[in-house]
Amino acid sequence: MYIDLSYLIFMLPAILLSMWAQFSVRSAYSKYSKIANSRGLTGEDAARAVLTANNVSGVKFEHINGTMTDHFSPTENTIRLSDGVQTNRSVAAVCIAAHEAGHAVQHAEGYVPNKIRSGVIPVANITSRLSMPMIILGFLISDSLVWLGIIAYSIAVLVYIVTLPVEFDASRRALKTIKQTGILSEEEFKGAKKVLTAAAMTYVASALTALVQFLRLLLIVSGRRRNR
16 A cells, blocks of 8 residues: 655644644533533523624524534524534533624624635635646646646635634634623633634644645645656
8 A cells, every 4th residue: 555655744743733623622622511601501692692792683593403513604694503502501502602603793893804704615615626636637637727726726725724813703702702791700711711722723723734735736736847
């Protein structure tokens, strides 16, 4: 079996960061999903409190199946919360729901990075699927097709990069409101911060992985041209 050691060496930092980030978020979520908040608020209660504190109205709430599938849909102005968050009274449920409310606040205020991400995602969904087939075919047919594939992949990389300030800002807004309104106690707030920080690192890991893969593709294509 052939193993591309150069690929493993090149990608190793991103792989290790991704593994650590996934372990951290699961560990933090597992711990704080078992600790009830002292005010007895559900995840949805907390999300509504964040919206109210930021003078945002008209946001709908819906239930969604699964674990950690919670998200805000800007096109529908809807926050969807999972079983473990919507009616759950844990510290983890509160901070996750508050984070999604943070996205709703971004949307209401017209936060620019969020607008950029929303505009690029539909294009990136298409180009990310086409990029690798284009690059592989390009190696057999034409360098122009290879570069076209790399450009297509770069759009997907852009989404990962723009996602970082969007996610960090949503957590910042959530934690700021939680602290100002006293949704959680001081000790519970520390736990919420750990959960959201761990979750944010998964986005950092994804962005790094996509960026490193993009740079590796550039090096492969550049080396191919030099060897001709």
